[in-house]
Amino acid sequence: MVSLTGPFEGLFGDRRRVGLFVVAVLALAVVPYTTTRFVTNIFFNGLVFVLLGVSWNLIAGYTGQISLGHHAFFGLGAFVSAWLTTPMRAGLPESIQSPVLVAVAAAAIVAGLLALVLGPILFRLTGHYFAIGTLAVAAIIQLVLLDQRQFSGGATGYYVSNELEPDVVFLLMLVATVACILVTYAIVNSRAGLGMRAIHDDEDAASSLGINPLRYKMFAFIVASMMAGIAGGFYAQFWLYVNPDSTLAVSWMVDTLVVVVLGGMGSMAGPLLGGALFVALDEGLRQIAGEFAPVIEGALIITFIIYAPGGLYKLLADRFGDAESPAVDEDATTDQSGAE
Amino acid sequence: MVATDLVVQSLLNGLLLGGIYAVAALGLSLVFGIMDIVNLAHGHMLMVGAYVAITLFTAFGLTPIVGMVVAFVVLFVLGMALQRVVLKRVVGEGMEQPIIVLFGLALMLQSIGRIVVGSDAQATDIGIPGNPVSIGEITLSFPRLVTFVLSLALILGTWAFLKYTTTGLAIRATAQNNAAAQYMGIDTANIYVLTLGIGTGLAGAAGALLSMLFPITPFVGWSYLLKAFAVVVLGGVGSVPGTLIGGLILGVSENVGVLYLGGGFRDIISFTIFVLVLLVRPHGLFGNSGGGE
Numbered sequence: 262m263v264s265l266t267g268p269f270e271g272l273f274g275d276r277r278r279v280g281l282f283v284v285a286v287l288a289l290a291v292v293p294y295t296t297t298r299f300v301t302n303i304f305f306n307g308l309v310f311v312l313l314g315v316s317w318n319l320i321a322g323y324t325g326q327i328s329l330g331h332h333a334f335f336g337l338g339a340f341v342s343a344w345l346t347t348p349m350r351a352g353l354p355e356s357i358q359s360p361v362l363v364a365v366a367a368a369a370i371v372a373g374l375l376a377l378v379l380g381p382i383l384f385r386l387t388g389h390y391f392a393i394g395t396l397a398v399a400a401i402i403q404l405v406l407l408d409q410r411q412f413s414g415g416a417t418g419y420y421v422s423n424e425l426e427p428d429v430v431f432l433l434m435l436v437a438t439v440a441c442i443l444v445t446y447a448i449v450n451s452r453a454g455l456g457m458r459a460i461h462d463d464e465d466a467a468s469s470l471g472i473n474p475l476r477y478k479m480f481a482f483i484v485a486s487m488m489a490g491i492a493g494g495f496y497a498q499f500w501l502y503v504n505p506d507s508t509l510a511v512s513w514m515v516d517t518l519v520v521v522v523l524g525g526m527g528s529m530a531g532p533l534l535g536g537a538l539f540v541a542l543d544e545g546l547r548q549i550a551g552e553f554a555p556v557i558e559g560a561l562i563i564t565f566i567i568y569a570p571g572g573l574y575k576l577l578a579d580r581f582g583d584a585e586s587p588a589v590d591e592d593a594t595t596d597q598s599g600a601e
Numbered sequence: 602m603v604a605t606d607l608v609v610q611s612l613l614n615g616l617l618l619g620g621i622y623a624v625a626a627l628g629l630s631l632v633f634g635i636m637d638i639v640n641l642a643h644g645h646m647l648m649v650g651a652y653v654a655i656t657l658f659t660a661f662g663l664t665p666i667v668g669m670v671v672a673f674v675v676l677f678v679l680g681m682a683l684q685r686v687v688l689k690r691v692v693g694e695g696m697e698q699p700i701i702v703l704f705g706l707a708l709m710l711q712s713i714g715r716i717v718v719g720s721d722a723q724a725t726d727i728g729i730p731g732n733p734v735s736i737g738e739i740t741l742s743f744p745r746l747v748t749f750v751l752s753l754a755l756i757l758g759t760w761a762f763l764k765y766t767t768t769g770l771a772i773r774a775t776a777q778n779n780a781a782a783q784y785m786g787i788d789t790a791n792i793y794v795l796t797l798g799i800g801t802g803l804a805g806a807a808g809a810l811l812s813m814l815f816p817i818t819p820f821v822g823w824s825y826l827l828k829a830f831a832v833v834v835l836g837g838v839g840s841v842p843g844t845l846i847g848g849l850i851l852g853v854s855e856n857v858g859v860l861y862l863g864g865g866f867r868d869i870i871s872f873t874i875f876v877l878v879l880l881v882r883p884h885g886l887f888g889n890s891g892g893g894e
Contacts (some may be wrong), residue, residue: 276604327700382876385883388696389639393830394879397872400827404872408865515708523703555712562705566698567690 275296278530293428305431305499307540309492312438312534314520315445322527323449324481325461326384330395331517333402334486336509337375338368339495340406340413343503352411361423361430365437365494372490376483384478387464388519396511403509418504422493422495434495441488446529448484457481461527464522512555519558522565525572534573604795606738611856615726617745619852621810623845625825626832628803634839635756635776635796638692641703644712644826646676646801650779650808651817652718665813669751680801683792692793707741714819748810753845755806759799760841772796776839824868831875834882 293301317331345364348357359367379398386394413419423430445563448454456477459467464474497503516539523542523592524535542561546554569576629643640646653675654668663671683706691698731743763769774782775792782789811817811825828851836847851871858870 321697325697327697329700329704334880361845382880386879387883389633389700390879390883392641392696392700393639396823397827397830397875399822401869401876404865404869432805464624486752512708518701518704526697550718552712556709557715559705559707559709559712563687563702564710565685566702567704570698 285492286435288438290432293431298427301428301431301542303540305434307536308431308434309496310491310516310520310539311533311536312357312434312441312488313517314524315438315442316485316492316538318521318526318528319445319448319457319488320478320481320485322521322531323454323461324457324478326478326482327392328383328395328482328485329392329511329514330397330399330515331485331489331511332511333399334372334375334489335493335496335513336406336505337402338365338372338490339497339503340493340505341371341507342494343367343419343421343429343492343497343552344412346535347419348420348496350414361425361433364423365433365498368494369487369490372493373483373487376486377479378559380479380482380580381475384475384482386559394447396514399509399511399514403505405406406505406509414503414540414563416504416506418502418506418508420502421503423498425498425500430495434499437491441478441491442533444484445488449529450480453489489566513529515555515558519562519595521572522562523572525574528572528574531572538573607860608857611860612853613739614736614745615856616849617741617749617852617854618814618856619849620749620756620845620853621848622805622815622828622832623836623848624752624755624810625807626829626836626842626848627756627841628800628807629826629829629841629846630833630836630841631759631803632797632800633833635772636692636793638688638699639703639830640797640798640800640804641700641826642710642822643801643804643829644824645707645714645822646679647808647811647829648714648817648819648827649710650676650681650805651812651821652714652808653742653805654809654812666751668812669806669809672809673802674703675807676805677798677802681748681794681798683801684797688797689790692853707826711819711822718819720818722818723805744813746893748813751810755803756841756845757805759803768795789799827868827875828871829869831878834875834878857894871890 278419288303292304298302298527313331313335317328320331321327332567342364344351344353345357345359345367346361349355383391383394383398407415425433449457456467456472459470459472460474460477493508498570520535520539521532522535524533525531542558543554546557548555565572571578625647629640632638632640632643636734653672654665657663657668657671658665661672687702687706687880688699690729691702731747733740733742735741763773772781772785772792772795774785774787775789775796779789782792807825808817832844832847834847834852835850836845853875854874855870857869862870
């Protein structure tokens with residue numbers, strides 16, 4: 262049984278951190294107006310990675326369910342929002358044409374509904390079977406969309422248009438990301454969050470203590486999928502292009518993993534640090550290493566898992582004497598709190 | 602309506618293809634059964650094996666059968682190194698670590714593949730000469746027959762190795778009870794190294810066999826991983842005869858399914874079978890224990 266070590270642990274552990282967070286958000290808000298489009302693009306991708314990381318961390322880092330199908334919800338969200346702002350290209354009736362915000366909300370809802378339908382099936386599986394099962398389901402979704410050319414543009418993809426300036430889409434994405442971080446934070450520090458961590462540590466024990474594992478897993482899965490849908494929804498509206506080959510590709514899953522593993526799995530700050538590091542890395546590596554960048558990313562994942570399993574967050578926390586490490590994979594933390 | 606002889610033809614072709622699927626799955630199944638690790642890079646290792654065979658054929662004119670042996674050896678060494686250098690450090694740390702490490706390795710292999718050979722599909726038909734064999738209206742291509750026989754040989758060889766050699770006995774003992782095996786004087790750490798070597802070596806051999814029939818790109822890894830896992834689920838984790846049966850079932854279902862649904866559905870069919878089987882039996886058709894243990 263785990264218990265809270267304090268309601269304000271993690272990212273918002275003290276005023277200093279809240280301050281840092283607010284400053285970072287404000288700095289990001291002026292990016293489109295003070296820098297070039299090139300820089301804005303990079304920061305936009307950073308927000309996408311952070312949101313994907315934060316949401317995947319909820320289901321994998323906190324609840325312990327290693328889903329390898331997160332990219333399907335991202336890709337589907339992108340397509341749903343593309344269909345709604347640009348229905349004619351997919352042969353859909355013009356009457357469903359919607360503003361960006363409605364389209365992204367729909368993306369979140371569709372992703373959530375899909376999770377609602379798939380969850381009971383996938384959560385019959387545990388451990389390895391769950392991981393591979395989610396990978397397979399995501400592959401099926403991609404293949405079906407690839408096959409349905411009229412809706413997906415087939416291999417060439419499909420151009421999107423909307424009524425907003427890219428700068429505005431950037432700001433909307435920033436607001437959505439901050440909102441999702443706050444929601445995730447609230448969940449993690451609520452009763453539901455406790456249940457999730459208990460399932461992560463020992464599902465059978467949690468179950469014997471009266472926690473219904475399926476309920477908590479479903480909750481985390483649906484919320485995480487909706488957030489991935491939002492990320493995909495804005496992604497389509499910012500880049501104005503979707504393609505079943507790349508938008509639904511497993512490489513998004515890889516990127517998400519890199520973000521969370523580098524940052525620190527099961528910690529609130531992890532995906533934020535990881536997202537920032539990954540963007541710098543991705544851009545920097547592409548300049549230096551060119552097409553070798555993914556090779557280095559893969560090597561980094563492996564190195565971090567072996568030598569710094571707590572990620573960048575844990576490294577920083579240790580270095581600067583931060584005792585509030587909420588990394589859930591640390592038995593010591595949970596054992597101590599369990600003894601209280 | 603599809604003509605009957607076409608169905609029979611697809612069925613036979615599916616059986617022949619199923620043999621290769623069984624080889625592709627065998628290594629995954631053994632590693633899963635013995636070490637409780639799902640090698641997420643298995644499909645990508647298969648891809649590497651395919652390119653080893655293709656390169657040996659196009660650059661040196663070596664027959665694919667030689668290619669298969671070399672691919673086995675190359676991947677055998679790679680797998681042993683992987684266990685010795687990387688995986689042994691993360692095993693027992695929980696399920697996430699090995700999964701993530703192998704996911705990272707898959708990414709590396711795919712990217713290296715793309716850099717080395719480019720994104721285009723490699724020409725197949727890497728020359729097994731021979732006329733198709735005709736039985737009435739049915740014709741079976743010679744390469745398919747050859748690859749099927751080779752597949753059976755590999756499966757039989759693996760089975761005999763596990764059943765009749767002392768090392769095979771040690772592997773089975775380790776799978777059953779690691780601690781007890783250690784008390785009996787078995788160096789289980791080395792057994793793991795060997796097991797992963799055999800598992801990945803079989804992936805390499807399967808890749809070489811597949812390269813004789815199908816185009817290969819650096820991106821086929823995920824698809825073959827899922828197919829191999831479907832076979833494992835159909836046949837039961839760690840079971841050699843089960844894997845053969847699972848492979849044949851998958852090969853036939855795919856080939857006959859494609860006849861009715863179209864070629865775009867090949868992978869959809871096998872992945873759907875996989876998910877459906879898991880739905881009925883969450884630990885696989887013949888599995889009885891949880892995956893997380």
